[in-house]
Amino acid sequence: MVRAPRFDKYGIKKGKWSEEEDNKLRAFVEKYGHRNWRQLPTLAGLSRCGKSCRLRWMNYLRPNMKSGNFTQEEEDVIVDIHNKLGNKWAIMAAKLPGRSDNDIKNYWHTRLKNRVPKDRTHDQVFKNEQIGSSKPNPTTGFRSNLEQLQQQEVAVLVAVLSSKSPSSSSTTEPSPCWSTGSNHDDADSTKIMPWFSEPSESFWNEPFLLDDDAIISSYDNILSPMWC
DNA sequence: AAAGCCTCCAACCGCAGGGAA
């Protein structure tokens, strides 16, 4: 079900993550955070690119990640947002704590896509909007129609993000907003994520000390691009 | 039993936006 592990020409591992790699990544991020995904794999002793580490963390290793089937409520949220905004998986993920954009995207493609009438999708709405206004307004033209639609999208987006998420009423689960880098500031991050403690200042100023000498020596010989 | 097909999802890839230099 997943890609077989392999190494690219730079020695960067690709494919399925092992339990050991997961543990290394989880331990490192929980201890030091993830300010620099590009350097993180080197510091954490992983033969992965930063992008791969970020994806793994965001999709599976984050605290409070849910597994298993989507509830009817979650499904409704996905369909509703898709009708309004289209394939905005990150926005849907922000509304569904514990679900990643990848989860939602997969769920849409495998379960929901064929269930939702095509003429109700955002893309079709967008097309209809353009077809319906095939005679451009002599004073404003097509561009303003598009801008108007974009303004409507922004309004919907604001409404979606400002409304309560389905599970927030029944749980005390932290808001996923931290994961999108919005709607919070650093001062609040420890409240939102009790597990996320700001690393001590010395961490960012002092050289990182690893237990494994081999990793330290390899750090000096990084020739491959760390980001894919 | 086995071959072929289908489904699902973890992971990869490329692009765009924002910020720093």
Added chain:
DNA sequence: TTTCCCTGCGGTTGGAGGCTT
């Protein structure tokens, strides 16, 4: 102002496992 780097997003793919014939 321009260029470069980093990050996040959305589309696509690889391939294991299940199903059908």
